[in-house]
Amino acid sequence: xxxxxxxxxxxxxxxxxxxxxxxxxxxxxxxxxxxxxxxxxxxxxxxxxxxxxxxxxxxxxxxxxxxxxxxxxxxxxxxxxxxxxxxxxxxxxxxxxxxxxxxxxxxxxxxxxxxxxxxxxxxxxxxxxxxxxxxxxxxxxxxxxxxxxxxxxxxxxxxxxxxxxxxxxxxxxxxxxxxxxxxxxxxxxxxxxxxxxxxxxxxxxxxxxxxxxxxxxxxxxxxxxxxxxxxxxxxxxxxxxxxxxxxxxxxxxxxxxxxxxxxxxxxxxxxxxxxxxxxxxxxxxxxxxxxxxxxxxxxxxxxxxxxxxxxxxxxxxxxxxxxxxxxxxxxxxxxxxxxxxxxxxxxxxxxxxxxxxxxxxxxxxxxxxxxxxxxxxxxxxxxxxxxxxxxxxxxxxxxxxxxxxxxxxxxxxxxxxxxxxxxxxxxxxxxxxxxxxxxxxxxxxxxxxxxxxxxxxxxxxxxxxxxxxxxxxxxxxxxxxxxxxxxxxxxxxxxxxxxxxxxxxxxxxxxxxxxxxxxxxxxxxxxxxxxxxxxxxxxxxxxxxxxxxxxxxxxxxxxxxxxxxxxxxxxxxxxxxxxxxxxxxxxxxxxxxxxxxxxxxxxxxxxxxxxxxxxxxxxxxxxxxxxxxxxxxxxxxxxxxxxxxxxxxxxxxxxxxxxxxxxxxxxxxxxxxxxxxxxxxxxxxxxxxxxxxxxxxxxxxxxxxxxxxxxxxxxxxxxxxxxxxxxxxxxxxxxxxxxxxxx
RNA sequence: GGGCGCGUAGCUCAGUGGGAGAGCGUCCGCCUCACACGCGGAAGGUCGCUGGUUCGAAACCAGCCGCGCCCACCA
Numbered sequence: 001x002x003x004x005x006x007x008x009x010x011x012x013x014x015x016x017x018x019x020x021x022x023x024x025x026x027x028x029x030x031x032x033x034x035x036x037x038x039x040x041x042x043x044x045x046x047x048x049x050x051x052x053x054x055x056x057x058x059x060x061x062x063x064x065x066x067x068x069x070x071x072x073x074x075x076x077x078x079x080x081x082x083x084x085x086x087x088x089x090x091x092x093x094x095x096x097x098x099x100x101x102x103x104x105x106x107x108x109x110x111x112x113x114x115x116x117x118x119x120x121x122x123x124x125x126x127x128x129x130x131x132x133x134x135x136x137x138x139x140x141x142x143x144x145x146x147x148x149x150x151x152x153x154x155x156x157x158x159x160x161x162x163x164x165x166x167x168x169x170x171x172x173x174x175x176x177x178x179x180x181x182x183x184x185x186x187x188x189x190x191x192x193x194x195x196x197x198x199x200x201x202x203x204x205x206x207x208x209x210x211x212x213x214x215x216x217x218x219x220x221x222x223x224x225x226x227x228x229x230x231x232x233x234x235x236x237x238x239x240x241x242x243x244x245x246x247x248x249x250x251x252x253x254x255x256x257x258x259x260x261x262x263x264x265x266x267x268x269x270x271x272x273x274x275x276x277x278x279x280x281x282x283x284x285x286x287x288x289x290x291x292x293x294x295x296x297x298x299x300x301x302x303x304x305x306x307x308x309x310x311x312x313x314x315x316x317x318x319x320x321x322x323x324x325x326x327x328x329x330x331x332x333x334x335x336x337x338x339x340x341x342x343x344x345x346x347x348x349x350x351x352x353x354x355x356x357x358x359x360x361x362x363x364x365x366x367x368x369x370x371x372x373x374x375x376x377x378x379x380x381x382x383x384x385x386x387x388x389x390x391x392x393x394x395x396x397x398x399x400x401x402x403x404x405x406x407x408x409x410x411x412x413x414x415x416x417x418x419x420x421x422x423x424x425x426x427x428x429x430x431x432x433x434x435x436x437x438x439x440x441x442x443x444x445x446x447x448x449x450x451x452x453x454x455x456x457x458x459x460x461x462x463x464x465x466x467x468x469x470x471x472x473x474x475x476x477x478x479x480x481x482x483x484x485x486x487x488x489x490x491x492x493x494x495x496x497x498x499x500x501x502x503x504x505x506x507x508x509x510x511x512x513x514x515x516x517x518x519x520x521x522x523x524x525x526x527x528x529x530x531x532x533x534x535x536x537x538x539x540x541x542x543x544x545x546x547x548x549x550x551x552x553x554x555x556x557x558x559x560x561x562x563x564x565x566x567x568x569x570x571x572x573x574x575x576x577x578x579x580x581x582x583x584x585x586x587x588x589x590x591x592x593x594x595x596x597x598x599x600x601x602x603x604x605x606x607x608x609x610x611x612x613x614x615x616x617x618x619x620x621x622x623x624x625x626x627x628x629x630x631x632x633x634x635x636x637x638x639x640x641x642x643x644x645x646x647x648x649x650x651x652x653x654x655x656x657x658x659x660x661x662x663x664x665x666x667x668x669x670x671x672x673x674x675x676x677x678x679x680x681x682x683x684x685x686x687x688x689x690x691x692x693x694x695x696x697x698x699x700x701x702x703x704x705x706x707x708x709x710x711x712x713x714x715x716x717x718x719x720x721x722x723x724x725x726x727x728x729x730x731x732x733x734x735x736x737x738x739x740x741x742x743x
Numbered sequence: 744g745g746g747c748g749c750g751u752a753g754c755u756c757a758g759u760g761g762g763a764g765a766g767c768g769u770c771c772g773c774c775u776c777a778c779a780c781g782c783g784g785a786a787g788g789u790c791g792c793u794g795g796u797u798c799g800a801a802a803c804c805a806g807c808c809g810c811g812c813c814c815a816c817c818a
């Protein structure tokens with residue numbers, strides 16, 4: 001060590017992350033460590049595909065934890081000598097991004113419809129150009145060693161090709177189809193959404209009882225409903241086939257009040273005898289259950305509520321044009337006037353809302369594109385059942401399988417502008433539908449020569465996400481990256497997207513590439529606010545990871561997040577981040593002690609100086625070190641990050657600093673020349689292995705200290721990961737020292 | 744309605760058949776020549792409740808109470 005560096009080390013009594021991280025990170029990038037050559041096979045290489053954050057996003061604590069986990073794994077495997085690629089990219093995030101830009105436009109007093117589709121999409125690309133890189137920069141502050149040079153976006157040209165290939169392939173197999181079907185209509189985003197984007201909330205409504213007179217009789221059938229306005233679209237009344245109260249009425253008709261339509265009285269198992277009066281009004285056009293029942297009985301499907309949330313002409317002149325809420329008031333008033341309203345009572349029940357816009361879902365029948373999932377699910381169930389894909393913690397396997405076994409069709413079309421426009425063209429002249437990867441030549445219909453019109457809809461964002469790990473590597477092209485890094489090894493994510501994303505990646509990969517996309521799925525903790533509520537910006541419960549990096553350092557945050565993570569949800573604890581900061585500082589100062597006093601001794605491993613003749617405390621610390629190396633390695637392999645982190649902490653604080661350094665100080669202190677060379681050598685050896693062991697978790701401080709090591713050969717990021725040497729486990733020395741110091 | 748998870752020291756959490764632990768906080772003493780982001784020491788728990796299995800239970804089983812999450816077409 002030259003005098004200048006020595007003086008700097010001597011003077012720096014406190015580790016300063018702010019002065020280190022930027023410089024160290026730049027050196028890693030310049031060293032090319034993040035971007036591997038696409039060589040070798042996926043079996044010998046190691047890869048992880050990042051869950052691509054939304055371009056609109058900014059780093060939150062969940063990203064912090066998940067990306068720390070991935071970086072820890074990636075760094076460990078890189079040090080183990082594997083060719084490692086952490087696939088990085090962002091997601092175009094259909095509705096979220098479109099909303100952000102729409103809001104921006106609105107602030108300028110512009111409606112997107114004035115702008116037109118093309119100009120609007122152009123505007124979104126501009127937005128993405130300006131702000132889309134933010135979250136990626138934030139990842140880098142964490143120390144993420146991903147392949148940023150190969151960054152992908154789920155709307156890149158190549159990615160579009162992948163999406164089209166999959167859509168067409170599934171269409172040709174009959175799995176993707178267009179149908180008039182009941183969908184979850186989100187009046188907020190003015191689009192259909194999938195079942196998974198719906199969340200049920202408890203709502204207090206009014207339950208209305210309405211009398212439907214039975215035809216040619218003085219009896220009435222009383223039905224109950226929370227949405228009386230939908231009665232305008234009723235096409236039947238159903239009772240349970242075993243319900244004796246109504247047995248004689250089945251096959252007859254009743255008269256729909258206000259409208260006068262004859263409604264068949266049908267029998268259907270779905271009707272609960274216990275609920276209400278046991279008679280159920282059937283509205284196939286506006287209720288998912290009634291839709292099923294209606295299809296089963298071949299009932300008419302009438303729609304009285306349109307996509308704009310207002311009553312249509314079908315509803316009749318009295319109601320047409322009203323909002324659903326206004327129509328409800330009007331219908332109730334009219335029923336009351338007609339004497340048909342028997343009762344109204346408060347009623348709490350769960351109601352579907354759009355996860356995205358927060359608006360109440362309007363179930364209605366709409367012409368949309370769907371993907372049949374049952375056939376895709378079968379092999380995806382098998383690979384999890386037979387262990388080719390493992391979930392950690394294991395219990396999520398059951399959750400995955402239960403959902404897959406009851407999977408339903410997926411509505412994939414969205415009435416938005418930002419996203420993958422469907423590769424579908426229609427000929428209005430002859431009615432042909434063309435589904436193709438590229439626009440047909442001349443945009444003309446092959447059979448009649450008519451002009452083709454492209455479907456305006458875009459795909460659900462999750463449709464493109466489902467291809468992420470392989471499309472990001474260049475599929476459907478046969479790229480070197482794909483050959484070298486696919487299938488990937490681990491997928492690390494939160495449990496809330498097991499269905500939305502994980503399951504669909506497995507299904508599409510098996511279908512299109514006949515391979516599993518990854519062999520391990522690690523489901524990490526959800527980090528809650530310190531008070532146990534959700535961490536969320538709108539609740540004001542969010543804590544900004546970047547502020548913690550500013551105040552305590554990236555290593556501190558990484559350590560803290562890993563240490564607090566668990567197999568279940570955890571409350572955020574800044575104390576754990578401080579513990580990480582303290583550990584970084586401890587490592588720094590222990591290293592100062594060693595490096596400033598060990599002179600230029602060779603680490604013991606290099607000189608072979610560690611033998612049974614060495615002092616018992618030396619054998620003791622070596623034994624403790626090797627056991628810790630083994631433990632940390634094993635815990636990381638089992639995705640048990642908190643124990644890995646805490647074991648590292650324990651070793652550094654307790655074994656190394658509290659005991660060994662204190663014991664060995666006298667041997668060290670007479671200066672490097674007069675001091676005990678074996679102690680110096682031993683210390684350097686222990687330090688070297690400790691830094692390497694700690695690096696995947698705390699890359700910055702360990703790399704910085706590594707730069708001061710006397711025999712420094714290369715950067716720590718590329719140094720060998722320590723493999724435990726059981727030959728140095730020394731029960732005797734441990735027993736002796738334990739007895740002596742009362743550990 | 745079904746399922747999953749949780750309830751251990753003031754706080755946040757480990758521990759899952761045989762010693763009740765960590766970090767933070769609290770109290771006492773220390774700026775001791777690596778580190779006050781530090782060092783030494785101390786106090787603090789009927790391990791949600793009840794019953795069972797066992798020589799032995801915080802841990803296994805059953806029931807109950809409380810909290811959280813997911814799924815579900817009772818209008």
